[in-house]
Amino acid sequence: MSAMDSPQGQQKKQQSRTYDSAFLKACRREPVPHTPVWFMRQAGRSLPEYLKVREGIPMLESCMRPELVTEITLQPVRRHKVDAAIYFSDIVVPLKAIGIDLDIKPGVGPVVADPIRTRADLARLRDLTPEDVHYVTEAIGMLTAELGDTPLIGFAGAPFTLASYLVEGGPSRSHEHTKALMYGDPQLWADLLDRLAEITSTFLKVQIEAGASAVQLFDSWVGALAPADYRRSVMPASTKVFDAVAGYGVPRIHFGVGTGELLGLMGEAGADVVGVDWRVPLDEAARRVGPGKALQGNLDPAVLFASTEVVEAKTDEVLAAAEGLEGHVFNLGHGVMPAMDPDALTRLVEYVHTRTAR
Numbered sequence: 001m002s003a004m005d006s007p008q009g010q011q012k013k014q015q016s017r018t019y020d021s022a023f024l025k026a027c028r029r030e031p032v033p034h035t036p037v038w039f040m041r042q043a044g045r046s047l048p049e050y051l052k053v054r055e056g057i058p059m060l061e062s063c064m065r066p067e068l069v070t071e072i073t074l075q076p077v078r079r080h081k082v083d084a085a086i087y088f089s090d091i092v093v094p095l096k097a098i099g100i101d102l103d104i105k106p107g108v109g110p111v112v113a114d115p116i117r118t119r120a121d122l123a124r125l126r127d128l129t130p131e132d133v134h135y136v137t138e139a140i141g142m143l144t145a146e147l148g149d150t151p152l153i154g155f156a157g158a159p160f161t162l163a164s165y166l167v168e169g170g171p172s173r174s175h176e177h178t179k180a181l182m183y184g185d186p187q188l189w190a191d192l193l194d195r196l197a198e199i200t201s202t203f204l205k206v207q208i209e210a211g212a213s214a215v216q217l218f219d220s221w222v223g224a225l226a227p228a229d230y231r232r233s234v235m236p237a238s239t240k241v242f243d244a245v246a247g248y249g250v251p252r253i254h255f256g257v258g259t260g261e262l263l264g265l266m267g268e269a270g271a272d273v274v275g276v277d278w279r280v281p282l283d284e285a286a287r288r289v290g291p292g293k294a295l296q297g298n299l300d301p302a303v304l305f306a307s308t309e310v311v312e313a314k315t316d317e318v319l320a321a322a323e324g325l326e327g328h329v330f331n332l333g334h335g336v337m338p339a340m341d342p343d344a345l346t347r348l349v350e351y352v353h354t355r356t357a358r
């Protein structure tokens, strides 16, 4: 095996091939030929070609089939001409891989058979090894060969958001069991988040070593917390994850919903790029995050259900607010919704590219 064929060689080869892409330049806060665009949840039910290949295959099973993962990941790149691909998987895949009994229920989300709430339960969270997720390495090898100079974003769930699913046993609005554990047994909580930080770090390392050019840590539900609680009870674990992958030199993106009050801390946790939902304009978000970081966002996804004129006007507002930023990656403020018209997304990519061409 020559150096270039080894895992490290594959990683380096892919990361140098994508190095000059608009997406990675924006993440590094360098000048770009146009503002890069990608969409959270760009692969999925909004695309008829996705529904077709997923027919009869449960979500978690589809994540374990490298050919299918490759096809689904490429679908939005082909169709929308987005500037980056995001690896098709789910935040609960590493938990399933270490033997947690969970499923993804259509229209509901991840459901855990036996929630984790006690010290004894913690023992069920064993370390993740790269062999547990060998299909990820295989899929990314296939994918990067197809993607050429289009960067692949790897991702994982952040410790708080994973803990929320594990402790509640499923999706929750109030996060009551999670918060009861966090406030009521700080040591058990810290140990739980530390375990999850280990698992998440390994999952991201596997993706980077296989050829991902950037990673996004999704802390989707952390906006439920006050800043002081975030700093004390969550930030150490998220920082541990960011530190674990710092050495690779790939951009690290951090995103959550309803995190206006947490943006500064989420940047401080170790992100190079801070994702912003639609509630805070990007110029204000930049003041909260401070210098030295790029921002990603932040068109309200629901705007896509309005007319093209409205989509363009609201996009102009986002681009105007982004004008003084050190680096800007255009995205929605949260994920693509299944009922969205995929043509509206394709037009949006084209619109941002044209409006920002330099």
Ligand SMILES: Cc1c2[nH]c(c1CCC(=O)O)Cc1[nH]c(c(CCC(=O)O)c1C)Cc1[nH]c(c(CCC(=O)O)c1C)Cc1[nH]c(c(C)c1CCC(=O)O)C2
Residues within 6 Å of the ligand: 039, 040, 041, 042, 043, 044, 045, 059, 086, 087, 088, 089, 090, 091, 092, 104, 105, 106, 107, 108, 109, 110, 155, 218, 220, 335
């Ligand atoms: C919270 C969260 C989850 N999963 C994820 C998050 C963080 C992002 C966010 O904040 O939205 C991350 C995720 N999940 C999926 C991706 C794929 C990559 C992409 O963005 O295109 C990504 C990045 C596929 C998926 N993950 C899921 C689907 C839908 C299932 C299907 O197509 O059968 C997809 C395409 C299932 C899932 N998994 C989860 C939910 C809430 C759901 C939706 C349940 C439903 O509405 O049916 C947990």
